[in-house]
Amino acid sequence: MTLVGIHQWIHTRPRRTKRALLLAADIIGLTMIIWLAYCFRFERLFIPNREQIFLILAGPAIAIPVFVYMGLYRAVLRYLRERAIWTIVQAVTISTLIWVSMVFLTLSYGAEGVPRTIVVLYWIGGIVAVTGSRFGIKWLLRRGLPRPKEKTRVLIFGAGDAAAQLAEALRAAGDCQVLGFLSDDPSLQGMDILGIRIYPTARIGELITNMGIHEVIIATTSSSTRKRREVVASLGQFPVKIRVLPPIADLAAGKYLVSYIRDIDIDDLLGRSPVPADPALLRAPVEGRVILITGAAGSIGSAVCRTVAQANPAKLILLDFNELGLYQIERELRRYGAFPLVAVLGSITDARLLRRVLDEHKVETVYHCAAYKHVSLVEENQLEGVRNNVMGTLTVVKEACASTVENFVLISSDKAVRPKSVMGATKRWAELIVRHYGMQAARKNGKRRVFSCVRFGNVIGSSGSVVPLFKEQIAAGGPVTLTHEGMTRYFMSVREAAELIVQAGALSTSCDILLLDMGEPVKIRDLAEDMIMLAGLTVRDADNPDGDIEIVTIGMRPAEKLCEELFYDPSGVTATRHPKILRAKPQDGTAGGVPAMLKQLSDAIESGDEAEVRRVLFEQLKENDSERANQALPQHAVETTTQLRHSA
Known part of the structure; x- marks a missing residue:
């Protein structure tokens, strides 16, 4: 079956079926990891006895409720973010500690012990398996989709809260790539916001040429009209689109979302600043x-x-x-x-x-x-x-x-x-x-x-x-x-x-x-x-x-x-x-x-x-x-x- 076929098959399954498949993959994966840890530790094809089979099956039996509680089955894998890795590490660590605690309890009743190496291998292997399965499915689904169009390369004029929120919103939307912020504040220049560098406004022409910028978004309402005119005038020689974020008062009033940006208009370049109505x-x-x-x-x-x-x-x-x-x-x-x-x-x-x-x-x-x-x-x-x-x-x-x-x-x-x-x-x-x-x-x-x-x-x-x-x-x-x-x-x-x-x-x-x-x-x-x-x-x-x-x-x-x-x-x-x-x-x-x-x-x-x-x-x-x-x-x-x- 081709990647497109796999994508279509998974996409047409009901949500409950998708969760059941992921749950089955975790149970089988965690069971296999413990068994392979035994094989690695004893350097042979390991055949467990009855007590050891119980300990091997106890691993996923303990882990699955923890995973459910930690929300690992609620995420839509196609949109899974990298921050989910930390949640996976926490969930696997907690389930491993509970499993180790159970092992010590079984030792008090005379059951054959579990080598410490197996515990470490289970913890490492569990993190790799659970993370790999989810991001592997995400990659598979992405590869099965038509190739996405090139993202719009964006510079944001401003480095305040509105600019940071706009960058986060554009990143979440996925169709724009923010390559830098522009600021006249020397104390901010050279620093990063959300991993994106802040550049001096004077370098705007150089950045547009070197980075292949398609669009500049003005995300500061504190700049004077004269400064805004200067920025827009400096962009006139470049083939870039200019857009503007609405006033922060309108955002706070709920008139717009922070991701709403509009084309800059002649109103924005008038020789005066509008005063909010009383x-x-x-x-x-x-x-x-x-x-x-x-x-x-x-x-x-x-x-x-x-x-x-x-x-x-x-x-x-x-x-x-x-x-x-x-x-x-x-x-x-x-x-x-x-x-x-x-x-x-x-x-x-x-x-x-x-x-x-x-x-x-x-x-x-x-x-x-x-x-x-x-x-x-x-x-x-x-x-x-x-x-x-x-x-x-x-x-x-x-x-x-x-x-x-x-x-x-x-x-x-x-x-x-x-x-x-x-x-x-x-x-x-x-x-x-x-x-x-x-x-x-x-x-x-x-x-x-x-x-x-x-x-x-x-x-x-x-x-x-x-x-x-x-x-x-x-x-x-x-x-x-x-x-x-x-x-x-x-x-x-x-x-x-x-x-x-x-x-x-x-x-x-x-x-x-x-x-x-x-x-x-x-x-x-x-x-x-x-x-x-x-x-x-x-x-x-x-x-x-x-x-x-x-x-x-x-x-x-x-x-x-x-x-x-x-x-x-x-x-x-x-x-x-x-x-x-x-x-x-x-x-x-x-x-x-x-x-x-x-x-x-x-x-x-x-x-x-x-x-x-x-x-x-x-x-x-x-x-x-x-x-x-x-x-x-x-x-x-x-x-x-x-x-x-x-x-x-």
Whole structure:
């Protein structure tokens, strides 16, 4: 019978039969060892008498119960580890000592003795036989299987507990071979973890070349984003895959197993480190409350929906005019809990629909995410952009004021600060609307009603972000288009943005504008290069004419800003209890003229004259924000903001 045939025969036997075969092998093997020990000792073919037959059979009779107790018949031999040898040594030693004790007892009754040599030979032979039988069967079963594919050669960046646990998990899985750890700590370099050497990070290129590394796994969350970028950049010239272990907080929370690793994403290379959410701030504005989210099918709205759904709301109402998107997010949220979920198909400009939804469901909190966000698209469709973003926000805010809504949170944008584009101007108008009606609501109902705004920059992967465009251009083989080499933007992940939005709602007071600290701005050129590298490609330029993807500068669009800002007056920004949420300086009296402004804008929209709409849109903002619009940022204000970030 071939090895494959033996493997198949053994594999098809029931577990009880396999144990019986192993048990029979041990009984026969131990019996033969004692008899052969007699033959060796007396140097002849030994024929035992009745007493000696009893002693020979007593050996396996004593050993088998000990083996059962020690678990030697519970192991699956195909996956038997080397550490099992120590258990076998212990089991054979204990059974031999019991057998020797029985021999001495039989001597007291006059039975013929057993030479000491036989005891030693039985102990040694028992260990060899029991170990050999098990690992021999393991080898036989392995040889009978198809030849395994070559293991993936891995380096682990990091040398802490997470890295050690990951190495152990990969070794157990069997499809990866960890050849080394990388660390910047001189005290660890040259030492071993689990028998695997720790190397300096500076040798990463040499190790990849000499060891034939296929993959580098980043298993440390304590390293700075800058250091991570440096490591990833140094790997760009090598044909290796880069993956990352999730944050240790997520592992501790049970979201992932330690063996779970994912491909490194652009989120991991942003110029900032995400801050874990405060569970109390996430629950406070949501738990047990009726929540309405406008724009629920959008990239930001859907992320806010997921965050809210995990905080146990009393009811969650989703409003969007995108039928397919609304259907998909509703299906996804069904698995988050047993709370009532209502999907409303409609527009934020429909006052009658909003009034019915707010009154029927007794909505307590509104997250207003609905807006057109594409700068260039809104620039080409100014009438609809203003109608949706400004008049739609006005409709939602007025109906919220007239109903039972206690908390209203507008999702704003950094483009609302000194806007140049129509989209940015509409977001600034929306902020003024929320502030004006929030002041009215606060005067009527005191602190019970809070209308506030949350302002932040670009979100990685959102529909208005440049990232999806770059991904599409890279997939098409390039070129990747930039509008300016020096352009910078603020970025954060969509999940963190959603969590900060909900937490900001818990920290706001009436008429607040809360700012999400986005860290340092990222050069769009660097972002494009990182994305090309993460795709396993290289940038084609003068230094590397054989590269894969070219980066082309096409010039700035008329309404585009070179750098975005989060603050009108950075010197007036104050901290909150959350290190990544800041509060803008209160703006006394600047929203009083909002109704008159809105009347002029509404008349311009009704006329259908885009030029007139644009004129009113920007002139009214200029008058309202005149003190800020013509004022450059003072240096001391920038320094104050930087100090505030570091202190937070």
